[in-house]
Amino acid sequence: MRMDPLTVLRDYAVRGDLDKITRNGDEFRFSNEYTFPCTSETAYRSKQGNLYTLETLIFFLNNHQLKHTEYLQIARTHKTPSVTLPDRKPLLDYLQGRSASADAIELHYPAPLIHDPPPPPLPPPPNHLAAAHPDDSNNDPTVRDTAALDYVEMIRALERPLKDREALLECKHRDFYSVLVASTKREEERHRMESQQRKDGLVAKSRLMGTDDRGVWKEGEELGFDTAAAKAKMHFNFKGSKIGEGVPIILVPSAFQTLITIYNVKEFLEDGVFIPTDLKVKQMKGAKPDCVTVQKKFSRDRVVTAYEVRDKPSALKAEDWDRVVAVFVLGKEWQFKDWPFKDHVEIFNKIIGFYMRFEDDSLESAKTVKQWNVKIISISKNKRHQDRAAALEVWDKLEEFVRSRSHN
Known part of the structure; x- marks a missing residue:
C-alpha cells in the first residue's frame, strides 16, 4: 500500500509517536509500518513554491519549540533545509492536528516507496486528439503539435525546484569578509598608483623647469597635492637631507x-574597518x-598628506619629535616615560591625543583619560x-589640529 509521507507524518505527530520515527541511512522508518526516502517530497508546498521534503518536516517538528532564528541556525549546522517563517504556523497547526487541512497541501504520491516497482511510462496523447482525426492523425501537423504540447505540459507538471530563494541566499562556504578585504586592497593599490604617477609627474616637471618655479607648485596645489611634502621630498633628494623629513608622525x-x-x-584609518590586533597578527604571521x-x-578627488605611524618612541631622534602630530593613548602614565616633554x-x-574604546566598556576604564586633553573615540x-x-x-x-599647528 502506498501512502503520502505527509499524511503518515501528521498521523504520527497527532498520536505523539514522533519518537517511533527512526532514521536508517537515507530512509525514515515509521515503526514497522512505512519506509520513505529522507528526500521524499511531501504534499505541503511552501509559499516560495517548493515542496517540503520529509527530512525538512521531521527536523522542523523536532525543533519547533525554538525561536525561528535559533531553528535556522541549527538547521544550517545540520545541513538540513529549513521551513520559512511565513509557513511556520500554518504548517505546525496542520501537522499537530489543530487544523484539518491547508491551502498549501497538494496530496499526491510522488516517488515510489522502497521496493516499489518503477513509475509507469508517460500515457499516450489524450484520446480526443486521435478520435478527432482517426484516419489522418499521423499526417495532420496540428494534431502532432497539440500532442507534443500536451507532453511538454505533463513533463512540466512533474518538475520540482531543487533550491528555493532562501537556500540560494545562504551562500554556504562563502566568506564575504575576504571578498571585502580583497576588493579594498585592489582599490588601495589603484589609488596609490594614480597618486604616485601624479606626484612623479609633478616632480619631473619641476626638475625641468627649476625647483623654484611657482607655476608648477600652484598647478600641484590645484590638483590637490600637498606641495609642502613634495618640496620636502625634492629637498632631501637634491640637497641631501634625511629621508622622511617633513612627513608627520x-x-x-x-x-x-x-x-x-x-x-x-x-x-x-584608510579603509574605515576595525580588525582586532590578534587577528591581524595571525594574518601577518607575526611580522611586525x-x-x-x-x-x-575616503575622498577620491584629491591626494592628501601621508602620515608615518610608529610604535617605538624611543627610536625617535630629537628632530623627529617636531614631526609627531598625534598619539593613540593607552590610558597609562607610563606610556609617556622618557618623552621629551615636562608632563x-x-x-x-x-600633540593631539586619541583614546579608542568600545562603546559598551565601563566608564571606569576611561577615568584617567578623561583628565587629559584627548579625544575619546568609541566603536562598537x-x-x-x-x-x-x-x-x-x-x-x-x-x-x-594640523592646520591650527601649522598656523602657529
Whole structure:
C-alpha cells in the first residue's frame, strides 16, 4: 500500500509517536509500518513554491519549540533545509492536528516507496486528439503539435525546484569578509598608483623647469597635492637631507591591550574597518612592521598628506619629535616615560591625543583619560559598518589640529 509521507507524518505527530520515527541511512522508518526516502517530497508546498521534503518536516517538528532564528541556525549546522517563517504556523497547526487541512497541501504520491516497482511510462496523447482525426492523425501537423504540447505540459507538471530563494541566499562556504578585504586592497593599490604617477609627474616637471618655479607648485596645489611634502621630498633628494623629513608622525602603543596598534592602524584609518590586533597578527604571521604609512582615502578627488605611524618612541631622534602630530593613548602614565616633554599637559598641547574604546566598556576604564586633553573615540564591538564614522572623526580632528599647528 502506498501512502503520502505527509499524511503518515501528521498521523504520527497527532498520536505523539514522533519518537517511533527512526532514521536508517537515507530512509525514515515509521515503526514497522512505512519506509520513505529522507528526500521524499511531501504534499505541503511552501509559499516560495517548493515542496517540503520529509527530512525538512521531521527536523522542523523536532525543533519547533525554538525561536525561528535559533531553528535556522541549527538547521544550517545540520545541513538540513529549513521551513520559512511565513509557513511556520500554518504548517505546525496542520501537522499537530489543530487544523484539518491547508491551502498549501497538494496530496499526491510522488516517488515510489522502497521496493516499489518503477513509475509507469508517460500515457499516450489524450484520446480526443486521435478520435478527432482517426484516419489522418499521423499526417495532420496540428494534431502532432497539440500532442507534443500536451507532453511538454505533463513533463512540466512533474518538475520540482531543487533550491528555493532562501537556500540560494545562504551562500554556504562563502566568506564575504575576504571578498571585502580583497576588493579594498585592489582599490588601495589603484589609488596609490594614480597618486604616485601624479606626484612623479609633478616632480619631473619641476626638475625641468627649476625647483623654484611657482607655476608648477600652484598647478600641484590645484590638483590637490600637498606641495609642502613634495618640496620636502625634492629637498632631501637634491640637497641631501634625511629621508622622511617633513612627513608627520602618528604614534600608537606597542601594547596589545589597546584597540589601535601598528598592526591594524592602516585598515582602520584608510579603509574605515576595525580588525582586532590578534587577528591581524595571525594574518601577518607575526611580522611586525617598524613603520606604516597611511593616507586618508575616503575622498577620491584629491591626494592628501601621508602620515608615518610608529610604535617605538624611543627610536625617535630629537628632530623627529617636531614631526609627531598625534598619539593613540593607552590610558597609562607610563606610556609617556622618557618623552621629551615636562608632563602630559605639555604633550597634549603640542600633540593631539586619541583614546579608542568600545562603546559598551565601563566608564571606569576611561577615568584617567578623561583628565587629559584627548579625544575619546568609541566603536562598537560587533557593528563594523560604524567603524567608518569613527575613522572619519579621527581624521577630522587630526586635520583640524594640523592646520591650527601649522598656523602657529
